[in-house]
Amino acid sequence: MIEAMTGGVAALDFDGDGRQDVFFVNGAKLADAMKAGARPDKSEARFWNRLYRNLGGGAFEDVTETAGVRGDGYGMGAAVGDYDNDGRPDLYVTNFGANILYHNEGGGKFRDVTETAGVGMGGWSTGAVFVDYDRDGRLDLFVARYVEWDFADVWCGAQKDGHRSYCHPDRFAPAQHMLFHNEGGGRFRDVSKASGIAEHPGKGLGVAIDDFDGDRWPDIAVANDSFPQQLFRNRRDGTFAEVGVEQGIAYDEDGRAFAGMGIDWGDYDGDGRPDLFVNALSDQRYWLFRNGGDGFETVSGRTGVGEITRRSAGWGAKFADWDLDGRPDLVVAQGHVMDNIEVTQPGLSYKQPLLLLRNLGGRFERAPIAPVEPLAARGMAIADWNGDGAPDLMVNCNDGPAVVSMNPRTGHWIGIALEGTKSNRDGIGAVVRATTASGRRMRAFVSTGGSYLSASEKVARFGLGADERAAVVEIEWPSGARQTMKDLESGRVHRARE
Numbered sequence: 001m002i003e004a005m006t007g008g009v010a011a012l013d014f015d016g017d018g019r020q021d022v023f024f025v026n027g028a029k030l031a032d033a034m035k036a037g038a039r040p041d042k043s044e045a046r047f048w049n050r051l052y053r054n055l056g057g058g059a060f061e062d063v064t065e066t067a068g069v070r071g072d073g074y075g076m077g078a079a080v081g082d083y084d085n086d087g088r089p090d091l092y093v094t095n096f097g098a099n100i101l102y103h104n105e106g107g108g109k110f111r112d113v114t115e116t117a118g119v120g121m122g123g124w125s126t127g128a129v130f131v132d133y134d135r136d137g138r139l140d141l142f143v144a145r146y147v148e149w150d151f152a153d154v155w156c157g158a159q160k161d162g163h164r165s166y167c168h169p170d171r172f173a174p175a176q177h178m179l180f181h182n183e184g185g186g187r188f189r190d191v192s193k194a195s196g197i198a199e200h201p202g203k204g205l206g207v208a209i210d211d212f213d214g215d216r217w218p219d220i221a222v223a224n225d226s227f228p229q230q231l232f233r234n235r236r237d238g239t240f241a242e243v244g245v246e247q248g249i250a251y252d253e254d255g256r257a258f259a260g261m262g263i264d265w266g267d268y269d270g271d272g273r274p275d276l277f278v279n280a281l282s283d284q285r286y287w288l289f290r291n292g293g294d295g296f297e298t299v300s301g302r303t304g305v306g307e308i309t310r311r312s313a314g315w316g317a318k319f320a321d322w323d324l325d326g327r328p329d330l331v332v333a334q335g336h337v338m339d340n341i342e343v344t345q346p347g348l349s350y351k352q353p354l355l356l357l358r359n360l361g362g363r364f365e366r367a368p369i370a371p372v373e374p375l376a377a378r379g380m381a382i383a384d385w386n387g388d389g390a391p392d393l394m395v396n397c398n399d400g401p402a403v404v405s406m407n408p409r410t411g412h413w414i415g416i417a418l419e420g421t422k423s424n425r426d427g428i429g430a431v432v433r434a435t436t437a438s439g440r441r442m443r444a445f446v447s448t449g450g451s452y453l454s455a456s457e458k459v460a461r462f463g464l465g466a467d468e469r470a471a472v473v474e475i476e477w478p479s480g481a482r483q484t485m486k487d488l489e490s491g492r493v494h495r496a497r498e
Contacts, residue, residue, distance in 0.1 A: 001149060001166050002040075002096045002124070003030060004337050005205075008077035008453030009316070009396045011383035012089040014067070015108050019054035020383040020457055024396050025075040025093060026050065036152035039097065040074040049075055049093065053108075058386060058406075068110050073097035077379065077453025081130025081139045083182055085425040094125035094143065094453070103186070119180050119188050124149055127207035129449030131218050132424045133195075134238055135478045138182035139424050142197075144204030144222050145175035163340045169226045174201040177222065179240075191238070200242040203227040206317070208450040210265035210274040211431065212247075212291060216476065218429045221249070223260030223278050223452075231276075249276055249289045253298040258284045262380075264450035266319025266328045267443045268303075269362055272433075274445060279314025279332055282341075282348045286314055286332070304364045305330075305357060312352060313337065315452040316380025320391040322356060322369075324411035324463030326440050330357040330364065333377035333395045333452070351376050354395070354405065370405055377403070383457035389413040389491060391461060396454075412464035414473075415493035418446060422479040423498055429478035432460040436467035464490050 007025035014021050028040035028047045042048065049071035052060040064070055073095040080089050088104035098120040102110035114120045124146045130139040149172050156167040179197045180188035192198040206223040213219065217234040224230060228250035232240040244250035252258050259281040265274040273291040280286055286309040289296040300306035309332075316333035323329065334352035341348045351374035358367035376398040385392045390407040397403060414434065418427025430446040444460035464470060470488040477483065477498050488494050 002074050003027060004166055004398065005076065005126075006378060006398070006453075007075050007396050008379035008455070009381040009394050010078035010080050010091065010455040011381045011394075011457045012080045012091065012455070014051070014089055014104060015053060016088065019056055019387065020385050021054045022052050022060070022381070022385070022394055023069070023078055023091065024050045024402055025078050025379065025453070026071070028074045034151035036150045038151050042070070042072055042074075054385060056387070063108060067108055068112070069102055071100065076126050077128060078455055079128035079130055079141070080448045080455040081428060082425045083130060083139045083141070084186060085138070087425060092119070092128055092130070092141065094128050096124045098122055099125050099143070113186060116186055117188050118190070121178060123175055126205050127222070127453050129207045129209055129220075129447070130428060131209045131220065131447070131449070132429050132478055133179070133218055133234060134181070135217065135429070137420070137422060137424055137479070138184060139426065139428060140182045141180040141188060142207060142220055143178040143180070144202070144207045145177055146205065146225070147172035147203050148175055161343065163343050165338060165340075165344065169203050174203050174227060176201045177204055194238070196239045196241065197232065200230060200232075202230050204230070205261045206263035206450070206452045208263045208265050209447050210445045212265070212274055212276070214273070216480070221263055221265070221276060223263035225259050225261065226257055228257055229260050229278055248296040248298070252284070252287055253301070258287065261315050262317030262332065262452040264318050265445060268319065268328055268359055270327065270441065272441065272443055274443070277317060277319065277330060279309070279317050282311050282313045282336060285309050286312065303362065308357065308364070308366055309355070311348065312355060314355070315378045316395060316454055318380065318382045318393075318451050318456060320382050321461065321463035322391060322407060323358065323409050324390060324413050324465070326436065326442060326463050326465040327359040327361060329359045331355070331369070331380070331382070331393060332357070333375070333380040335374070335376040335378070335398065339376070349374065371403060375403060376400055379452050379454040381451060381454045381456045384415075384459070384461070389415065389461075412466070412468055412490040414462055414464065414470050414488050414490055416460040416473060416475070417493050417495045418460075418475070419495065419497045420477065420479070421498040422481065423477045426458055427477065427498070428458065431476040433474045434462045434470050435472045436464050437469050437471045438467050440465065440467070459493060
């Protein structure tokens with residue numbers, strides 16, 4: 001199963017030059033009929049994870065070997081966060097098998113500190129995200145896990161005309177998610193049981209954080225494959241309550257579990273509350289859950305999302321204001337899980353094009369996005385890679401080259417880059433609200449999480465539409481501090497120090 005699921009993408013400015021670099025997670029060599037406990041072989045260069053330094057002008061340089069991030073085992077995803085508040089982004093890589101935490105040493109080099117940090121684990125880890133769940137100023141680590149599986153598990157046989165198929169996840173037990181508390185000094189403590197996270201295993205893939213109930217404490221949403229979607233509400237005392245069913249995001253509108261893979265939060269309707277998007281497999285439709293303040297409602301039908309995505313299969317997914325009009329659009333990386341789906345289910349396609357859903361203000365329409373050729377896409381990250389202010393994307397594809405989509409749109413925009421002092425250095429968990437000169441209000445939650453097994457840029461970006469300035473930007477820091485910036489000109493990233 002693992003060969004169909006990798007891999008993630010991470011945006012990070014690892015060398016501090018102001019340009020977003022990119023990290024791709026790769027698989028490893030597999031042999032047919034591998035035995036239980038077998039270790040996939042990553043020694044060949046074609047299986048290494050890859051780190052590319054952004055040189056500017058659309059050029060990137062492979063610095064994998066000098067940076068020391070080739071990896072080990074069968075890679076899945078990546079998370080980015082400055083866990084020790086030294087001003088440099090660190091990198092966590094999930095695997096089938098032990099995970100890896102790389103500390104950014106500066107000078108373009110990383111050091112494997114997994115053993116000292118205590119976050120290696122085992123099993124099948126997927127999505128991960130850095131989050132300061134207790135607001136103590138240090139980034140903690142949440143890791144989703146998929147299913148209890150190994151190479152010696154069941155043979156699922158053939159579907160049609162002798163063609164082999166992957167096992168359905170229903171054949172395997174859910175796995176326990178993990179939460180690690182940052183103790184300081186480079187060490188983490190496993191608080192999965194103490195926090196209540198361990199009581200709710202899932203079949204987790206994508207992970208996204210936001211404060212869905214407005215109490216200023218970060219909550220955690222997990223996309224689960226053919227298993228109820230999960231929403232972990234932060235109880236503000238170091239524990240979480242799983243409230244997916246209670247809040248109305250666990251199932252589709254017919255009460256069925258679906259193949260949740262990519263996930264993200266975003267305020268699509270501009271009411272100041274974060275809404276939740278989760279994609280799925282073909283014939284299931286993608287699901288948009290509107291946050292009404294006292295629970296969520298499924299709005300895929302009335303927003304047009306459901307009809308547009310009826311035959312789609314989605315992985316990486318992010319809210320991003322692609323056209324800079326002040327409304328968050330949706331970008332989805334697509335492709336079916338089965339490489340022979342055309343044989344077993346005629347009418348469906350293994351490779352599918354990228355999907356851009358343009359937000360018209362309460363409804364979405366399909367809009368053009370390059371490249372137009374179909375892909376076996378998986379992880380996807382959003383960042384401004386060419387420095388023009390518009391969000392760009394990079395996609396990791398299954399058994400194929402990566403894809404870069406540079407956004408051709410131009411317009412008015414601002415970025416807000418945070419530096420925490422009492423809060424964590426990245427400002428992860430901060431809520432940023434921007435009001436344009438014409439009165440349009442927008443909201444962003446600072447995080448590198450979301451999508452599928454990937455990490456995006458942490459700068460809060462806002463399209464301004466026809467406005468040339470942001471009248472007011474208000475920041476609610478994780479520490480509880482509030483900060484206001486006024487009369488911000490468009491076309492630049494403004495820096496806010498707590």
